[in-house]
Every structure is written in C-alpha cells, then in structure tokens.
Amino acid sequence: xxxxxxxxxxxxxxxxxxxxxxxHCSPDxxxxxxxxxxxxxxxxxxxxxxxxxxxxxxxxAIIESVRRGVNLIDTAIxxxxxxxxxxxxxxxxxxxxxxxxxxxxxxxxxxxxxxxxENPEYVDWFRQxxxxxxxFTINEKxxxxxxxxxxxxxxxxQIDLSLENLGVQTIDIYYIHNPEVQLSExxxxxxxxxxxxxxxxxxxxxxxxxxxxxxxxxxDGLRVPANSDKYLNLARIKSIAREVARNKVDSxxxxxxxxxxxxxEALLLPNQxxxxxxxxxxxxxxxLGLTSIASASLCQAQVNGQIPDTISIGFDExxxxxxxxxxxxxxxxxxxxxxxVGMKAPNHVQENLIISAYPLLAxxxxxxxxxxxxxxxxxxxxxxxxxxxxxxxxxxxxxx
Numbered sequence: 001x002x003x004x005x006x007x008x009x010x011x012x013x014x015x016x017x018x019x020x021x022x023x024h025c026s027p028d029x030x031x032x033x034x035x036x037x038x039x040x041x042x043x044x045x046x047x048x049x050x051x052x053x054x055x056x057x058x059x060x061a062i063i064e065s066v067r068r069g070v071n072l073i074d075t076a077i078x079x080x081x082x083x084x085x086x087x088x089x090x091x092x093x094x095x096x097x098x099x100x101x102x103x104x105x106x107x108x109x110x111x112x113x114x115x116x117x118e119n120p121e122y123v124d125w126f127r128q129x130x131x132x133x134x135x136f137t138i139n140e141k142x143x144x145x146x147x148x149x150x151x152x153x154x155x156x157x158q159i160d161l162s163l164e165n166l167g168v169q170t171i172d173i174y175y176i177h178n179p180e181v182q183l184s185e186x187x188x189x190x191x192x193x194x195x196x197x198x199x200x201x202x203x204x205x206x207x208x209x210x211x212x213x214x215x216x217x218x219x220d221g222l223r224v225p226a227n228s229d230k231y232l233n234l235a236r237i238k239s240i241a242r243e244v245a246r247n248k249v250d251s252x253x254x255x256x257x258x259x260x261x262x263x264x265e266a267l268l269l270p271n272q273x274x275x276x277x278x279x280x281x282x283x284x285x286x287x288l289g290l291t292s293i294a295s296a297s298l299c300q301a302q303v304n305g306q307i308p309d310t311i312s313i314g315f316d317e318x319x320x321x322x323x324x325x326x327x328x329x330x331x332x333x334x335x336x337x338x339x340x341v342g343m344k345a346p347n348h349v350q351e352n353l354i355i356s357a358y359p360l361l362a363x364x365x366x367x368x369x370x371x372x373x374x375x376x377x378x379x380x381x382x383x384x385x386x387x388x389x390x391x392x393x394x395x396x397x398x399x400x
Contacts, residue, residue, distance in 0.1 A: 002089075002093060002167055003167075004163075004167055004168065004169050005092060005093060005096055005103050005167055005168045005169065006103065006169045007102075007103040007104050007169060007170065008103070008104065008168075008169070008170035008172055008212050009036050009071075009103075009104055009105070009106060009107045009108070009172045009212070010035075010036075010104040011035045011036060011037070012104065013102055013103070013104025013105040013106075014036050014037035014038065014071060014104070014105055014107070015037050016102070016104075016105055017037070017071045017101070017105035017106075018030045018037050021068075021069040024068075024069065024356075024357055025039075025069040025356045025357060026356065026357055026358055026359045026360075027359075028040070028359055028360050029041075029069060029356045029357075031337055031338075033291040033337045034213060034253050034254075034291055036107055036172075037071075038071065038072045038107055038337050038338050039069055039070045039071050039072055039338060039356070040331040040336075040337075040338060040339060040356070040360065041069075041070055041327065041331055041338065041339055041340075041341060041352065041353065041355075041356060042070060042072035042073065042074055042107075042109075042293070042338040042339070042340045042341070043061065043062055043065045043070050043072075043073055043074065043340070043341065043342070043343055044074045044075075044295065044340040044341060044342040044343075045058055045062075045073070045074065045075040045076075045079055045080075045084040045087065045088060045342065046076070046079050046084070046342050047342050047344075048080055048084075048344060049080070050080045050081045050083050054080070054083075054344065055083055055086075055087050055090075057344040057345065058084065058087040058091075058344055059087050059090050059091050059094075060346065061343045061344050061345075061346070061348075061349050062087065062088060062091035062092075063091050063094060063095060064346065064349045065343065065349055065353065066091075066095055066100070066101055066106070067100065068349070068353040068356070069353065069356045070353065070356075071105055071106050071107055072106075072107040072109065072293075072338050072340075073088055073091075073092075073106065073107070073108055073109065074109045074110075074256075074293075074295075074340050075087075075088045075109065075110050075111075075166075076110055076111035076112070076114070076175075076177055076217075077110060077111065077112055077114075077116050077158055077161060077162050077165065078111070078112075078113075078114035078115065078116055078177065081116060081117050082116050082161075082165055085110060085162055085165035085166055086165050086166075088108065088110075088165075088166055089165055089166040089167040089168070090167075092106065092108070092166070092167065092168065093167055103168070106172075107172045107173065108166060108168060108171055108172045108173075109171070109172060109173040109174075109175065109254075109293075110162045110166065110171055110173075110174060110175070111174070111175040111176070111177035111217050112155055112158035112159060112162065112174065112175075112176065112177060113148055113149065113150050113155070113158075113176050113177035113178060113179065113181075114147055114148055114177055114178070115146075115147050115148070115149070116161075123146050123147075126143065126149075127140075127143070130143075130149075130151075130153070130154060131143065136151075136153050136154075137151075137153065138151045138153055138154060141186075142154075144181055144182050144184065144185050144186070145181060145184055145185065147181070148178070148181045148182060150176055150179060150182070150194055150195070150197075150198045151194075151197075152197050152198065152200065152201045155176075155198055155201045155202075156201055156205075159171070159174060159201075159205055159210055159211065160210075162174075163210060169209070170209055170210060170211065170212055171210065171211045171212070172211075172212045172213065173211075173212070173213050173214065173215060173253075173254050174202065174205065174211040174213075174214045174215075175214065175215050175216060175217035175254070175256060176195070176198055176202075176214070176215075176216050176217070177217050178217065178218055178219055178221070179191065179194075179195060179198075179216060179218070179221065179232070180218060180219070180220055180221030180230045180231075180232055182194065183221075183229055183230055183231075188231075188233075192236060192237070192240060195237060195240055196240050196243070196244060199214075199240060199241050199244040199250075199252065200244055202214040202251065202252070203244055203245055203250070203251060206251045211251075212251075213251045213252075213253045213254060214251055214252055214253070214254070215252060215253060215254030215255050215256065215290070215291075216232070216237065216254075216255050216256070217255075217256040217257075217295070218232065218255070218256065218257050219257075219258060219295075222234060222255060222257045222266070222272075222281050223257055223258065223263070223265035223266050223269065223271070223281060224265070224271065225269065225271055226271045226272075226273070226278075231271070233272070233273070234255070234272050234274075234281065234284050234285065234288060234290070235272065235273060235274050235275075235284065235288060237252075238250075238252060238288045238289075238290065252290075253289070253290060253291055254290065254291050254292075254293060255281075255285055255290050255291070255292055255293070256292075256293045256294075256295055256340075257281065257292070257293075257294065257295065258294065258295050258296040259294035259295075259296070259297065259330055259333060259336070259339075260294075260296055260297055260298060260299040260326060260329075260330055261299065261307070261311075261326055261329060261330075261373055262299055262377060263296065263299070264370070264373070264374070264377075265280075265281070266280060266281040266282050266292070266294075266333075267280055267281075267282055267333060267334075267370070268280055268374075269281070272284035274287050274288065275287075282333070282334070282335045282336070283335070285335065286335050291337050292335055292336050292337060293336070293337050293338045293339075293340065294330055294331075294333065294336055294338070294339045294340060295340045296340075297326065297327055297330040297331070297339040297340055297341050298323055298326050298327060298330075298341055298342075299326070306322065307322045307325055307326065308376055310372060310376070311325075311369065311372055311373060311376060312325060314365070314368065314369045314372060315328060315329075315369075316358065318354075318355075318358055319355065319358075321351060323348075323351060323352060324351065324352065324354065324355050327339060327341055327352055327355060328355050328358070328360075328361065329361065329366075329369060329373075331355075331360060332360040332361035332366050333366075334363070334366070
C-alpha cells in the first residue's frame with residue numbers, strides 16, 4: 001500500500017521550485033498568488049481514454065513537465081473515470097520519492113461534482129448508494145442530468161476519494177466542478193443555496209487540512225452574458241463564501257474558466273457586476289480578490305494549423321507552431337495566474353514548454369494581438385458587435 005505524501009504547497013516551497021528553474025525559465029514564467037508561486041503554464045489531464053497506455057503517457061507527461069518548470073497540476077475525479085487523479089498521484093509519488101521535487105513545491109488541483117463514471121451502471125449505483133440509502137439524505141432532486149451532484153454528503157466523500165487517488169495529505173486547490181450544470185433543472189436561487197451548503201463543506205475541509213483552498217471550475221457559467229440561463233454571479237458567490245466563513249477569512253480564492261484565441265469573453269465581455277459596475281470576468285476576479293486560471297488554452301488543440309498568417313506574424317519568430325503561439329497568447333493574459341494545457345505525448349510536452357524560456361507578451365503587443373484576433377473572429381462570425389472593443393481595463397488587472 002502506498003503511503004500518503006504529507007504536506008501541501010507553500011510559499012517557501014514554490015519559491016524554492018522557482019529558483020531551481022531560474023536558469024532555463026524566463027523570470028515572468030512564475031507568478032505570485034495566494035501566498036504561492038505558480039508557473040504560467042500548468043498541465044491539465046482531461047482528455048484521453050481509460051487504458052494503461054494513456055496512463056503511462058500521462059504519468060510521463062506530468063513527470064517531464066515538472067522537470068521542465070511546471071509546478072501546477074490540474075485534474076478532476078471525473079477525468080478518465082478517476083484514472084487521471086491516480087496518474088497525478090503516481091507521478092507525484094515518483095518525483096517526491098526520487099527527490100527530484102518536494103511536495104511543498106507542487107500545486108495540486110482537483111475537482112468534484114460530476115459522477116466519476118458515465119455508464120448506466122454507475123448511474124444506477126449512485127441511486128442505490130446515495131438516494132435509496134438510509135445512510136444519506138441525498139434525494140432525486142439533488143441528482144442533476146444523471147451526472148452531477150454537489151450535495152454536502154456527496155462532496156465530502158468525493159474529497160476523501162480524491163485524497164486517496166492522489167495519495168496526498170492535502171489538496172492545494174479543490175474546485176466545485178461546473179456548478180452551472182445544475183441550472184438546467186433548478187432556479188438560480190436554489191443553486192446559490194446549494195453553493196452555500198457546498199462552501200460549508202469546503203471550509204470544514206480547509207479547517208481539517210484536507211484542502212488548502214477552494215474555488216469554482218466552470219465552462220459556461222462565468223463567461224456567458226448575465227441574461228443567460230447558465231450565468232453565475234461571481235460577486236454574489238464570493239459574498240456567500242464570506243458569510244459561510246463567518247469570523248475568519250474565507251478560503252474561496254480561485255476560479256477556472258476557458259480562455260483561448262476564440263474564447264475571449266473573460267477579458268472582453270462586461271457580464272459581472274461588482275459594486276454596481278459591469279465589468280469583464282478577469283477584472284471582477286481581481287477586484288474580488290480571486291485568482292484566475294485558464295483552461296482550454298489551446299482550444300483542446302483545435303488551434304493547430306488554424307491561426308491565420310495575419311495573427312502569426314505578430315509573435316516572436318521563436319514561436320514556430322500554432323500551439324506555441326496560442327499558449328503564449330493565453331499565458332500572457334493580464335491578471336491570469338496559469339494557462340492550463342493538456343499534454344500526453346512527449347513531443348507535445350517539449351513543444352509547449354519551450355516557450356517558458358521566453359518572456360510573456362508585452363502589454364502593447366498583447367493588446368494589438370487581441371484587436372487583430374477580434375477582427376478575425378468577426379470575419380468568421382464568431383463574435384459580433386463593435387469593432388472597437390474597450391481594453392482600457394487591462395492596465396488595472398495587469399498589475400496583479
């Protein structure tokens with residue numbers, strides 16, 4: 001039986017990791033947030049089938065990424081039927097036992113809320129184990145779309161199972177996974193009450209040392225217009241966390257959402273209301289004291305071969321592939337801590353992490369590229385509206 005790895009990410013540990021990689025990583029490849037130092041590129045573990053070959057590839061990709069300057073690892077209990085978490089655990093154990101890295105240098109992130117399998121047998125098992133059991137108070141209304149549940153009793157079990165899969169004493173960031181899924185069957189007011197109950201569980205888990213901080217990992221909820229039926233009000237959610245924490249500072253500190261060259265909403269769409277002002281998500285997160293992490297940085301590799309020459313020429317000649325250019329753009333977003341990218345193949349790890357040696361895009365270059373990208377998306381009818389988008393808020397969040 002494998003021993004549980006003690007500890008968690010710390011400022012001292014993540015600073016030590018940064019110093020180890022100072023010779024081959026640009027200084028701005030690492031950024032400070034919530035008393036941690038994180039790499040501007042993080043490794044994601046979402047895609048892939050549940051087989052041994054994929055497990056081996058993911059294990060090696062994580063190990064090689066950590067060796068090359070990536071200290072933030074993102075997974076979820078629902079990814080590849082728990083196998084993604086187990087691969088993360090195996091990779092961490094190898095790195096720690098071989099003394100290549102210490103536990104306090106790595107930021108381990110996972111998520112809960114989805115069922116851990118998608119086959120009909122597991123749906124039946126969920127009902128038998130949770131809904132039709134006298135051991136739980138979960139009912140059918142808590143079970144959304146046969147795939148999602150954020151009932152406190154379920155989340156407590158999911159945290160414990162993730163700790164077992166990962167083989168760690170403490171998860172550094174625990175996300176409630178895509179809570180907007182619930183809005184397909186319940187009213188927003190009910191969802192916010194469910195989040196309140198879920199945050200009680202999260203704060204308990206922080207107090208007991210099972211997690212260090214928590215947040216929301218979303219797909220649609222934080223980047224859709226405020227009138228969308230999938231919309232999440234970030235200021236309201238942060239307020240709930242503060243109320244739940246009562247006499248102490250709440251541990252709701254992170255949000256994760258898609259950002260890439262074709263999904264610019266977090267930077268441009270003023271869908272969040274903070275103190276009476278409508279502002280984009282990234283600025284709202286900054287004002288609310290939340291740290292932003294981008295998923296789908298490469299649009300799940302769909303950018304490959306798709307970036308027009310008019311955009312490509314705006315990048316340094318050292319960036320030779322579309323994946324490198326897209327990742328460089330996303331990790332340069334003002335106010336962003338880390339851009340996540342899924343990697344399995346060794347050549348993809350090498351290709352993507354080459355860019356860590358180069359500085360982020362300067363603000364004027366990033367703004368220019370964003371304007372050019374918007375024009376391309378308008379011609380492709382992916383976005384519409386005014387040609388002159390207001391990017392004046394960039395200078396504010398860039399200071400983070």
